[in-house]
Amino acid sequence: MTFDVVIRNGTIVTASDMFTADIGITGETIDTIGHDLTGHRVIDATGLLVMPGGIDGHCHIEQEEADGTVHEDDFASASASALLGGTTSVVCFASHVPGRDIVAQFEDYLRRGQRSRVDFAIHQIVTRTDADTIEKGIPEIAHRGAAGLKVFMTYDDFHLTDGQFLRVLDAAKASGLVVSVHCENYDAIRHMIEAHLAAGRTDAHAHATSRPSCLEREATYRAMTLAELAGHDIQIFHVSCPDVAEEIARARHRGVRVSAETCPHYLTLTESDLKRDGFEGAKYICSPPLRTQADRDGMWPYLRDGVIGIVSSDHCGYTFEGSSGKARHGRDADFSLIPNGMPGLGTRLPVLFDAGVNGGEIGLTDFVRLTATAPARRYGLYPRKGTIAPGSDADLVLWDPARQVTITNDLFQGNIDYTPYEGRLVTGWPTIVLARGKIAVENGQVLREPTMGRFIRPECS
Template sequence: MTFDVVIRNGTIVTAGDVFTADIGITGETISTIGQGLSGRQVIDATGLLVMPGGIDGHCHIEQEEADGTVHEDDFASASASALLGGTTSVVCFASHVPGRGMVEQFEAYRRRGGRSRVDFAIHQIVTRTDAGTIEQDIPEIARQGAAGLKVFMTYDDFHLTDGQFLRVLDAAKAGGLIVSVHCENYDAIRHVIDAHLAAGRTDAHAHATSRPPGLEREATYRAMALGELVDHPIQIFHVSCPEVAEEIARARHRGVKVSAETCPHYLALTENDLKRDGFEGSKYICSPPLRTQADQDGMWKYLREGVIGIVSSDHCGYTFEGSNGKARHGRDADFSLIPNGMPGLGTRMPVLFHTGVNSGRISLTDFVRLTATAPARRYGLYPRKGTIAPGSDADLVLWDPARQVRITNDLFQGNIDYTPYEGLHVTGWPVMVMARGAVAVQHGQLLRAPTAGRFLRPEHPTAHPAND
C-alpha cells in the first residue's frame, strides 16, 4: 500500500513507549505504524523524535474581559505561536461577562475561533449562578460540546462564593462536565493587598507577597472538599508550589476525584523575576504568582509521580508597550492594577523539554504524557488527539533533541511584544509540525493559514476520566 505521506526512520515517542518505526498517513489520519512503508511523500526523520502534537489545555485567546477589553493575542496570531512551538490543539476560554447570556457568549467565541490555525476546544467560564445560567445555559453549552467549566475563587469580576461554586458543581455533574478551578482565597488576598498599599508597597514583587502559598493551599483544599461533597471531578489549574501539590496528593489518596496541572513558568522562573528594575517586573505578574527557587525544585517530584498530570501554558498575553497591556493604568500603577498573565503558547514545549527532559527530571514518555496525552484524555479528545496510533489525527511534531536555540520573542509571530524567556538558551526544538496530515511548520516557517483549525467536541463525557 502507498500512503499519502510516510515519516521514515524517526524515533517515535508516546506516553508509554519509545521505538523506531515508520508512520503511514492517509489524508488527515495515521493509517499504520510499521517498517519499510511507501508513500507519495517521504519525510526522513532520522535523528529526530516523532511525538504527538502538543495539546495546550489552558489558553486565554481573544477573550473578552468584564471591562470591555479583549485579550490582545487573537486566534490567528496565538495559534501561529502555538504551531511554531509544537502545539497543534488548544483549549481556550469563552467569557461570561455581565449583560449577555452564557450561550450567546459561547457561540460567539466559537465563531471567533474560525480564525484559528489549530484545532480548538472551549472551556466555559462561569461568573454568576442565576437560575437561567444553572438550569438552561450550562446544559445547553454541554450539548454544544464545551470541554468543561471554569470557576474562579479570586478576582473582583470573577470569584464565586462557596455556595455558588456548589451550584456550578451540581449543574456540571448533571451535564457531565469537569470543573476546573483557579484556587486562591479572594478575601484574604484583598486583605493583604490593602495592607501592602497602606504601607506603601506598590512594586511588582508585592504581587507575590500579597498572594502567598498558604492562600492557594487553603483555596485548593476548600475546592476539593466541595468537589468531594458533590462527588464530582474537579481539576486544579496552575499549581504553583509543592505545598499545594501535597494537598492534592492527600486528597487523591483518600479517593477525591481531583486532577491538576502546572505551567512552565513555575518550573523555570522565580519570584526574583518580579524584582527586575523599573516596570520590567510587571512582565512576570501572573496568578498564582511565581514562587521561590525551592518551590520550583520541589515541583518536579509531583510531575514524575502524576499528582500533577498536565503542563499547560496558561497563555494570557498582555503586551508590555500596548495601551491595553501591562501599562494600561500607567507605568507608575501599583501592582494590584497591572493585568495578570504572561504569554507562553510557543515556549511551553521547548522550555519544559529543556528544563525537564534535558536535566533528567522527567523522561521522554513523561514529556509526551504531560504535554499531549493527559490533556487529550482530560478533555475527551483521546485517542483522536494526543497519541500516535492508527486512526488518530496526524498531528505530529518532529523534534530535534540536539538543536540549540536562543529564545527571542520574534520566533513566535504573535501579537504580544515580549516573552518572559527572552534570551534563554534551550536544547531541543520542533523542526517540523504536522496538523491533520499537512505540514504546518517547517524549519521555523509557518505554512498553515488562519481558518484551517476546527472546533473540537469531546468524543466522550469528560467528567469522569481517571486521574491523569
Template sequence: MYDLAICGGTAVLGDAVVRCDIGISGGRIAALAERIDEARQVIRADRLLVMPGGVDTHCHIEEPLPEGGYQEESWESASRSAFAGGTTSVVCHTTQEKGGTLLERHRSNRERASAGAMVDYGFHQIVADPSDAALAEIPALVADGIGSLKAFLTYDNVHLDDAAFLRVLQAAKRNGLMVHVHCENYDAINLAVSTLLANGCTAPKFHALSRPPVVEREATARAIALAELVGQPIHIFHVSCAEVAEEIARAQARGVAVKGETCPQYVTLTAEDMDRPGFEGAKFMCSPPPRGAADHAGVWSMLRRGVLDMITSDHCAFSFEGARGKAKNGRDAAFDVIPNGVPGLAARLPIVFSEGVSKGRIDLSTFVKLVAENPARIAGLYPRKGVIAVGSDADLVLWDAERPVTLTNALMQHAVDYTPYEGLEVVGWPAATIRRGEVVMQDDVVLARPGTGQWMPRGPQAR
C-alpha cells in the same frame, strides 16, 4: 499509497520509544510500520524524534476584555505561536459576564475562532454567575461540544463564593462535565492588597507578597472538600508549588477524583523576577505568582509522582507597552491594576523538554504524557488527540532533541512584544509541526492559513 509518510524517525508511542515509519491518509494515522515505501509525500525524520503534537488545555486567546475590545492575542497569531512551539490543539475559555447568560458569548467565541484559528480548538465555559437562567443553558452547551466548566475563586469580575461554587459543581455533576478551578482565597488576597497599598507598597514585586502559597493552598483544600461533598471530579489549574500539590495528593490518597496541572513559569521563573528595576518586574506577573527557586524541584517531584499529571501554558498574553499592555495604566501603576498573565504557547514544549528530558528529570514517555496525552485525556479528546496510534488525528511534532536554542520574543511568533523567557537557553526544538496530516510549520516558518483550524467537540471528561 499514503498521502504522507514520516520516515526514519524515532517515535514516542506511549511507553515505547521505537524507530518507526508513520503512514498518513485523510488527515489520520493509517499505519505504523518498520518501513513505508509508497506515499505521495515523504518527510525524512532521520535523527529526529516524532511525538504527538502538543495539546494545551489552558489558554486565553482573543477573549473579550472587561473594558471592551479583545485581548491582543488573536486566533491567527496564537495559532502561529502554537505551531512554532509544536502544539496542534488548544482548549481556551468563554467568559460569562456577571448577570449574563452563556450561549450568546459561546456562539460568538466559536465564530471568531472559526474565522481565524489555524490550530484545532475547544472551549471551557467559565461560570461567573450561576443563576438559574445561566445554568439552564448548560445542556445546550454540552450538545454543542462543551465538555467542562471553569470556576474562579478569586478576581472581582468572575469570583464565586462557596455557595455559588457549589451550584457550579452540582450543575457539572448533572451534565457529566469536568470542573476546572482557579484556586486562590479572594478575601485573603483583598486584605493583603489593601494593606500593602496603604503602606505604599505598590511595585510589581508586591504582587507575590499579596498572594503567598497559603492563599493558594487554602483555596485548593476548600475546593477539593466542596467537590468531595458533591461527588464531582475537579481539576486544579496552575499549581505553583509542592505545598499546594500536597493538598491534591492527600485527596487522591483518600479516593477523591481530583487532578492537577502546573505550567512552565513554575519551574523557571521566580518571585525575584518581579523585583527587577523600574517597571520591568511587571513582565513576570501572573497568578498564582512564581515562587522561589527552591520550589522548582518540588514541582518536578510532584510531576514524577503523578500528583500533577500535565503541564499547560496558561497562555495569557499582554504586551509590555500599548493601550492593552502591562503599562496601560502607566509605568507607575500599582501592582493591583497591572494586567495579570504571561505568554507561553510557543515556549511550553521547548522549556518542558529542556528542563525535563534534557536535564534528566523525566523521560521521553513522561514528557509526551505531560504535554499531550494527559491533557487530551482530561479534555475528552483522547485518542483523537495526544497519541500516535492508528485512527488518531495525524498531529505530530518532529523534534530535534539536540538543537540548542536561546529563546527570544521573535521565536515565539505571538502578538505581544515580549516573552518572560527572553534569553533562556533550551536544548530541544521543533523542526516541523504537522496538523491532521498537513505540514503547518517547518524550520520555524508557519505555513497554515487562517480559518483552517477545526472545532473539537469534546466528550465526557476523564474521571
C-alpha cells in the same frame, strides 16, 4: 500501499513507549505504523523524535474581559505561535461577562475561533449562578460541545462564593462536564493588597507577597472539599508550589476525584523575576504568583508521580506596551492594577523539554504524557488527539533533541511584544509540525492558514 505521507526512521515517542518505525498517513489520519513504508511524500526523521502534537489545555486567546477589553493575542496570531512551538491543539476560554447570556457568549467565542490555525476546544467560564445560567445555560453549553467549565475563587469580577461553586458543581455533574478551578482565597488577598498599599508597597514583587502560597493551599483544600461533597470531578489549574501539590496528593489518597496541572513558569522562573528593574518586573506578574526557587525545584516529583498530570501554558495574551497590556494604567501603576498573566504558547514545549528532559527531571514518555496525552484524556479528545496510533489525527511534531536555540520573542510571530524567556538558551526544538496530515511548520515558517483549524467536541470525559 502508497501513503500520502510517510515519516521514515524517526524515534516515535508516546506516553508509554519509544521505538523506531515509519508512520504512514492517509488524508488527515495516521493509517499505519510499520517499516519500509512508501509514500507520495517521504519525510526523513532520522535522528529526530516523532511525538504527538502538543495539546495546550489552558490558553486565554482573544478572550473578552469584564472591562470590555479583549486579549490582544487573537486566534490567528496565537495559533501561529502555538504551531511554531509544536502545539497543534488548544483549549481556550469563552467569557461570562455581566449582562450577557452564557450561551450567546459561547457561540460568539466559537465564531472567533474560526480564525484559528489549530484545532481548538472551549472551556466555558462561569462567573454567576442565576437560574438561566445553572438550569438552562450549562446544559446547553454541554450539548454544544464544551470541554468543561472554569470557575474562579479570586478576582473582583469573577470569584464565586462557596455556595455558588456548589451550584456549578451540581450543574456540571448533571451535564457531565469537568470543572476546573483557579484556587486562591479572594477575601484574604483583598486584605493583603490593602495592607501592602497602605504600607507603600506598590512594586511588582508585592504581587507575590500579597498572594502567599498558604492562600492558594487553603483555597485548593476548600475546592476539593466542596467537590468531595458534590461527588464530582474537578481539576486544579496552575499549581504553583509543592504545598498545594501535597494537598492534592492527600485528597487523591482519600478518594477525591481531582486532577491538576502546572505551567512551565512555575518550573523555571521564580519570584525574584518580579524584582527586575523598573517596570520589567510587570512582565512576570501572574496568578498564582511565581514562588521561591525551593518551591520551583520541589515541583518535579509531583509531575513524575502523576499528582500533577498536565503541563499547560496558561498563555495570557497581554502585551507589555499595548493599550490593553501591562502598561495600560501607566508604567508607575501599583501592582494591583497590572493585568495578570504571561505569554507562553510557543515556549511551553521547548522550555519544558530543556528544563525537564535535559535537566533529568522527567523522561521522554513523561514529556509526551504531560503535554499531549493527559490533556487529550482530560478534555475528552483522546484517542483522536494526544497519541500516535492508527486512526488518530496525524498531529505530529518532529523534534530535534540536539538543536540549540536562543529564545527571542520574534521567533513566535504573534501579537504579543515580549516573552518572559527572552535570551534563554534551550536545547531541543521542533523542526517540522504536521496538523491533520499536512505540514503546518517547516524551516521556521507557518504554512497553515487561519480558518484551517476546527472546533473539536469532546468524545468522552
